[in-house]
Amino acid sequence: MLSLWLRRLSTDRIVRLRDSSPSPRVAGRSEERAPLVVTGKRGNVEVLTAVDEAAGRLGLSPGLTLAQARAMHPGIDVVAEDIEADTVLLESIADWFLRYTPLVACDAPDGLLLDISGCSHLYGGERALVADLSGRLEHAGFAYSLAIAGTIGAAWAAAHYGKPANHSGGEERALLAPLPLSALRIPPVTAASLARVGLKRIGDILDLPRAPLTARFGSDVLRQLDRALGHEHEPLTPRLPVAPYVAEQRFAEPIAREDDILAVARRLARRLQFALERRGDGARRIELTLFRTDGMVRRIAAGTSRPLRDPDDIRGLFVERLAALADAFDPGFGFDMARLSVIVAEPCPPQQIGIGGGEDEAELCRLIDRLSARLGARRVQRLTAQDSHIPEAAEAALPAQAVNGDAGWTAFRRYREETALSPRPLRLLTRPEPIEAVAEVPDGPPLRFRWRRALHEVVAAEGPERIEGAWWSEHGGPARDYFRVEDKSGLRFWLFRAGLYRDLVPGSPAPTWFLHGTFA
C-alpha cells in the first residue's frame, strides 16, 4: 500500500497556474515571489487554510486568522481557497497514477492511496516505482511525502508523520510506536482527550488492556489501531471501477498520430480477445485510456449493442470516437502509455458463422455501434411501445444499443386490434403546441384554427376520441378530446381540446386547444 500526501496541494496548484499563464506580471521566479497563503471562512473568521513553503518559513501555519497573519507579515500574497479546483486537481493526479495500478483511491482532501501489491515488479521493484513516481511529481512541481507499508493505516501514518521510507509487512508495530496518536486518523477531540491522560504516542496504547480503553474513548481508537496493524481488514475504495479485463502497453517513444493510436487499440484488443474468449465473455463497454507525457490522461469510452470481441470491430468503434472528438483530442507531445479496459462484460454465446440472418443482424449492430460512437448513443434510437394510453407516453425512443427484441410492438398490435384504435398520426410533435381555435359548438370540432401564425379552415373532421388524463396522478392533466381534421388544402392534423366543458367550473377560462400531430 502506498500512501501519498501532497502537503501543499492548494498553493502548488496556484503556483503552477501562474507559471503557465503568459502574463509577465504574475509570472516570476519563485525567489521574487511574496509568501503565498490560501484563506477560507471558518465560522465567521477568515483563516489560513494552506501556506506555501516561504510562508511556512515565516512561521505562518494553517489555522491562523488572516488578520493575525497580515499583522505579522503585511507583504503576504493572499488567495481565496477553491475547494472544487483542489478536488479536480487531486482527481486528475489520481488518474495520472492509474499508470501504476488500477486501484487508486482519493484520500481527501490532499492525499492518494495506491494499492501497488502485485504491480511494482512491472517497474522493477518498489524502489524503482517510487523513484519513477517521485520524479514525475517533482517535475510537475508538487511537494509531497509518501510511504509504503503493509496496511493503509501504517502507510498513511508514515507518510504524514514518519520518515519517508519503505516498510514491508510485519514491521507495522515498530513503525507506528514512535508516532503521535493523531497518525491513527482519529478525530482531534479523541486525540486531545487521550493526550490529557498522558497517552501521546501510539506506542503508549499498543500494550494497554483493550476493555478500559474502549470504555473510555470509544471503539474507534482500537479499530483504527487494529487496521493500522493489519489485524483488521480495511477496504480501499478505488476512484474508478476496476475493469474485469485490462491490457496495456508502454511506448519507448511517445505516439501522437491517430493511425498509431488505432493500431495500438487493435493490438490491445487482440490481447483482450483471448482473455474474453477463455471466459466466454464479450465487451459491452470499452475504454481506451491514453497517458500523455505531461501527465494529462485521456479516457475515451465506447459502448456496443452486443457483446463484442473482434479486434477490428473494437478498433472501428475508436475510429468513430476519435473522429467525433476531432480537435478536442489533443495529443500534445504524445502519449507514452495506452490501456484498453473492458468496463462492462457480458456473456457472449458462441455463434455459428455462415449463411443466415445472423450476418445481417451483426452488420446492423456494427452500424448502430458506429453511429452511436460518432453521434452519441442517445441520438441513435429505436421506438418502443410503452404501457400507457396517453399518446405522448405511449411510445418512447430509447437508445438502439439498449433495445432488444420487438420492443412491445406485438402487444401494441394486439391492443390495437382489440380496441379498434382510431388512426394515429404519422408524426407527433415533441410537445403539443397551443393553437387558437374556434368551434361551432363547445364540444365539437373546431371550425378554424391558427397554428404557427397560419390560419387553417377545417373542411372535414372526425372525432372526438376521448383520452382520459392520468387521473390517479397529480400531474395527470385533464381529459382530452382528440379530433382528426382536414383543412382546405388537404392537410390533416390531430388536434385536441384539453379539458371538457362538462368539468368546467363556472368562472374559469374555457378549455384550450392544442395541435399534437400531423397525418399524411
Next chain:
Amino acid sequence: MGLVMNAQLRQRLLALRGTTRTAPGIGNGFGVLPAVLPLGIAAIDTMLGGGLMRGALHEISAPAETHTAAATGFALGLAALGGATRATRTPSPRRGEGWGEGVLPSPLPAPPHPTSRSLSSGRASRGPAGSVDLSPLGRGEKRSVLWIAEEMARAESGAPHGAGLDAFGLAPERLLTVTVSHRRDLLWGMEEALRCRAVGVVIGEMRPGKIDEIAVRRLSLAAGESGALALLLRAAPAADSSTAATRWIVGAASSAIAHGPGAPRIAAHLVRNRRGPAGSWILEWSDSDERFILATHAQPVAAPAFDRPHRQVA
C-alpha cells in the same frame, strides 16, 4: 416431379423478372434485390422504366413546410414497399408471384429490353445455384429502415410516431431513428447506413437549405454499390441541381369524401426523371393492400400528352 415443377416455375419467374428489369439485380450480400422497386401503378411504373430505381438517390420534397407529413408519408410508403414490410405478413399468391418482395409486378407488358433475353437465359443456365436470389421471402423481410433527421427538422415537423408508422405498413421494430445536429453528420450517417448490408432503405430528412452537390453524388454512389434505396426528404423544394435519379414534390391532397378525413392522400409531382418524362398523380395509401393506389382525381390534373394513366387503370 416436384423438382421439375420447381425448375419450371423458376424459369418463369426469371423470364418475368428479365422482361421488366433494366439491369441485373444488385446487392452485395446473398440476397440480391431487384433493380427497381415498382409502385404497383402501371402509369407511374412505365414512366420510371419499371419502377423506382434501387441503388439510387431520390429526392422527395414538400411544397411547403406544412406539407412535410405528406412527403413523409410518401417516403415511408416507399420504404414499406421497398423491403421493410411487416414481418408477420403472409404473401398472398397475387403478390408472391413477382419479386418475393410483397409488391405487385407491373401488369403492363413492359417495353422490350435488349438485354432481357440474354440475361434470363444466362441466369437460368446457372441451375440450382441461381436459386439464391429467389428465396421465397426476399431478404427484404429482414432489412431495416434507417431514418436520419436533423434535430431541427424533427423539432419542427414532429418525431416519427410508431403507431402511425405501423398503420403505414412499416413495422416500427424495423425502424432505426437517428438525429444529428449538423448537415455534414446527416450526410455522413446516410452514407454509412447505405454501405450497411442490413439496411434496405435510408431516409435522410433535412431542413430547407442548400446541400453539397459532392455529398449528394457520394450518396448516389454509395447507394449504387449496395443497392439500397436512398431517399432525401426535404422540407422545401430545392433550387439547386442534383444528381438524384428522380425528384418528387409531394404535398397533401384533399380527400374526396364529404364526411371526415379519409385515407392518406397525397399529390405527387414527378418533376425530374432521369429515365423518362415527368408527371403528376394523386395517390392514396391503401391500408388493406399496403400499397399506393391511384386516387380518383378530386381536381383535374394535367397528364402528359402521350400518356393517359387514369384511363389505363380504370
